Structure formats: structure tokens, C-alpha cells
Amino acid sequence: MEQLENRTAVVTGAASGIGLAIAEAFVGEGMRVIVADVDEENLGAHAARLRNQGADIHAVAVDVRDPDAVDRVGRAAIERFGALHVVVNNAGVTMTGNSWEITLEEWHRVIDVDLWGVIHGIRTFVPLILASGQEGHVVNIASMAAVLPFGQVGPYTVAKHGVLGLSDVLRAEFETLAVPVGVSVVMPGLIRTAMNPIGTVEPSAVAGNVVDAIRRRRSYVFTDDHFLNEVEDRLQAILSARSDVCS
Numbered sequence: 001m002e003q004l005e006n007r008t009a010v011v012t013g014a015a016s017g018i019g020l021a022i023a024e025a026f027v028g029e030g031m032r033v034i035v036a037d038v039d040e041e042n043l044g045a046h047a048a049r050l051r052n053q054g055a056d057i058h059a060v061a062v063d064v065r066d067p068d069a070v071d072r073v074g075r076a077a078i079e080r081f082g083a084l085h086v087v088v089n090n091a092g093v094t095m096t097g098n099s100w101e102i103t104l105e106e107w108h109r110v111i112d113v114d115l116w117g118v119i120h121g122i123r124t125f126v127p128l129i130l131a132s133g134q135e136g137h138v139v140n141i142a143s144m145a146a147v148l149p150f151g152q153v154g155p156y157t158v159a160k161h162g163v164l165g166l167s168d169v170l171r172a173e174f175e176t177l178a179v180p181v182g183v184s185v186v187m188p189g190l191i192r193t194a195m196n197p198i199g200t201v202e203p204s205a206v207a208g209n210v211v212d213a214i215r216r217r218r219s220y221v222f223t224d225d226h227f228l229n230e231v232e233d234r235l236q237a238i239l240s241a242r243s244d245v246c247s
Contacts (some may be wrong), residue, residue, distance in 0.1 A: 001085075001086075001135040001137050001182065001214050001215060001217075002011070003012060003179075004026070004028060004029040004030065004086075004200040004211070004214070004215070005030035005031065005092045006029050006030060006031070006032065006078055007031050007032070007034045007085040007086060008031065008033075008034070008083055008084050008085050008086070009026050009031050009032070009033050009034070009084075009085065009086035009087065009088065009126060010033075010034045010036065010073060010083075010087045010088070011023045011026070011033060011034070011035050011088040011090060012018045012037065012062065012064055012073075012083060012088065012089055012117065012121060013036075013037055013040040013064075013085075013088050013090040013091030013092060013141075013159070014036060014037050014043060014046075014090070015035075015037035015038075015042040015043040015046060015192055016036035016042060016193065017191070017193035017194060017195065017203050018090055018141060018191060018193060018203045018206045018207070019035075019037065019088070019090040019141075020035075020203070020206040021160055021202075021203035021204045021206060022031040022088050022203075022206070022207045022210050023035050023046075023050070023057070023151075024050065024197075024204075024207065025204070025208065025211050026034070026206035026209065026211070027050055027053075031086070032056040032057070032080075032081045032128065033055070033056070033057045033058075033077065034048055034057075034058050034059075034060060034073060034076055034077045034080065034081075035057060035058070035059050035060070035112060036059070036060045036062040036064075036198070037059075037061070037062065037091070038061065038062065038063045038064075038072045038091075038092060039041070040059075040061040042060050042135045043059045046059075046109040048110075049060035049206065052076065052241055055109075058076065058080050060072065060073045060076045061184070061243045063199075064089075064091045064111055064113060064116075064120055064121065065116060065117060065120075066240075067121075067123065067124070068176045069115075069125050070120040070121060072121075073124070074124040074125055075129050076198045077125075077128065078128060078179045082131040083090075083128075083130050083131075084113065084125060084128040084132060084135070084136075085127040085129060085132060085135065085136045085137070085144030086123060086129075086136060086137045086138075086139070087126075087129065087135060087137075087138055087139065088139040088141065088210065089117065089118040089121040089122070089125075089138070089139070089140045089141065090139075090165075090189050091113060091114075091117050092113060092117075092141065092143075092195070093109065093110055093113045093114065093195070093232075094111075094114075094153060094156040094195055095108060095110060095153075095155065095156070096152045096153055096222035097152055097154075097184075098151075098152060098154075099152075100138055102141050102154060102155060107155045110155035110156055111153075111155055111158065111159045111161075113120075114155075114156060114159035114160065114163070115158075115159040115162045115163060115166075116129065117187075118140050118162075118166060119166070122138070122170060124136065125138070126170070126181075129181055129186070130179060130181065132175075134180070135180045135181070136179075136181040136182075136236075137181065137182045137217075138167075138169045138170060138178070138182070138183045138184070139183075139184045139186060139210055139213065139214065139216045140163050140166070140179065140183070140184070140185050140186070140188045141162050141163075141188070141238040142160045142163040142167070142185050142186060142187050143156070143160040143187060143188060144187050144188065144189045144226065144227055144231070145157045145188055146160040146161055146163060146164040146185070146187050146216030147164070147187060147231050147233050147234065147235065148230050148234055149161075150232075163179070163185060163223065164185050164187075164190060165233075167183050167184070167185035168185075169218075170183050171183040171219060176178060177202065182214065182217040182219075182241075183219065184210070184213040184214065184217075184218055184219060184220075184221050185219070185220060185221065186206065186213070186223065187220070187221065187222050187223070188201075188206050188223045188228050189201065189222075189224045189225075189227060190224070190225065191205070191206055191223070199225045200245040201223070205223055205224060209221050209222075209223045
């Protein structure tokens with residue numbers, strides 16, 4: 001999908017961090033953007049700022065845990081711009097604690113946002129992208145935790161592994177249908193955001209990789225060089241385990 005100008009995109013979790021950086025990058029490419037977030041105040045402020053700079057942008061408050069609210073974002077995209085071509089399912093939260101000590105309420109909160117939010121996005125936005133009859137792209141923001149589990153972030157890791165698997169399933173389904181819609185799953189490392197204040201990479205680096213991934217149909221999108229050896233060791237350990245099968 002090389003032509004991005006005048007295409008329409010939806011970005012969830014766009015009031016700050018990675019989502020905001022992606023929205024800004026899309027605006028820079030001449031795209032029309034629906035930005036969505038539960039933080040209505042910051043979302044509106046950033047949308048107004050970008051609109052004053054000439055962006056064709058519209059803000060919609062959404063809690064991605066609510067499928068009806070996500071449907072409203074989809075309707076806003078069609079009503080405002082007439083079609084939808086790109087979606088970035090980015091909204092996310094996290095928390096820490098040992099897996100057996102985290103309350104069920106917290107397990108549900110993280111998985112409901114980080115995994116069910118993506119499921120709701122696919123359910124709402126994919127039919128709209130297909131209905132356009134044009135090239136499209138689905139970007140699901142996972143995490144390094146999708147391929148490298150870390151202790152004390154069990155719900156987050158479970159959700160991000162789910163996002164990775166769901167992205168692969170969606171890509172296979174598009175290939176079966178022979179539709180011109182790509183799927184990218186993005187696995188950022190230590191990105192400096194409110195959710196990860198110790199990060200060392202700016203969100204704009206993720207945004208640049210997302211734009212490139214849409215143009216070049218990168219299925220798996222790493223945005224930095226963090227944890228290279230650790231990821232390779234984990235994947236190699238999984239592959240090596242095949243030789244341990246008992247017959």
C-alpha cells in the first residue's frame with residue numbers, strides 16, 4: 001500500500017505515546033485520521049493542535065473494552081470520510097505483580113483492553129476496510145512481550161501473545177480470500193511513554209516503522225534493537241524442543 005495520501009485511518013489509544021506518534025506520522029503522509037482514546041481531554045487537545053496545523057483529523061472518545069463504542073468509531077470514520085483503509089489497534093494498559101497474586105479484576109482489566117480491544121477493533125474495522133474494495137492494512141500493536149515473556153507482567157504478556165496469534169490468523173484469512181489487505185503486528189521494545197517512563201526510544205521510531213510496514217507489508221515489525229539475543233534464544237529454544245519429542 002504505497003499510496004497513503006488521502007487514505008483514511010483509525011488509530012486507537014491516540015491521546016499519547018505510540019498512538020499519538022502514529023497519528024502524527026499519518027497526518028504527515030497526508031492521511032485523514034480518526035483518533036480514538038478513553039482520555040477525551042488530551043485526545044481533543046492533540047486533535048485540535050493537529051487540525052490547526054492543517055490536518056484532516058477527527059477525535060472520538062472510546063473505551064475499546066466496549067464493542068458498541070468501537071462500532072461508533074467505525075461509523076464516525078465512514079460518516080466523516082466515506083471509507084476506511086487503515087486501522088491501528090494500539091490502545092493498551094499494563095500492571096505488575098506475580099501471576100498468582102494479581103487479582104482477577106486486574107487480569108480482566110488488562111486482557112479486556114489489550115486483547116479484547118484488538119478483537120473488537122478487528123470485528124468493527126475489518127468489514128469496513130473490505131467494503132472499500134481498495135488496498136488496506138491492519139496494524140496491531142503488540143509488544144516485545146509477544147515474543148519474550150517477562151516476569152510479573154502476566155496479563156500483559158498473555159494479551160500480547162494473543163495479539164501476535166490473532167494477527168497471524170487474520171493474515172491467513174486475507175490470503176485465503178485473496179484481498180489486498182495486509183496485516184502487521186508491531187513489537188516495540190523500550191519505548192519512552194507514560195506506560196514505560198524508563199524507555200529509551202522515542203515513540204516516533206515506532207511510528208516510522210508502522211508507516212514503512214504498511215508500505216512494504218512487513219508482517220512482523222520490530223522497532224528497535226532491544227533484547228536481540230534474548231528473543232533469538234527463546235525462539236531457538238522452542239525450535240530445539242522439537243527434537244525432544246518422545247516416540
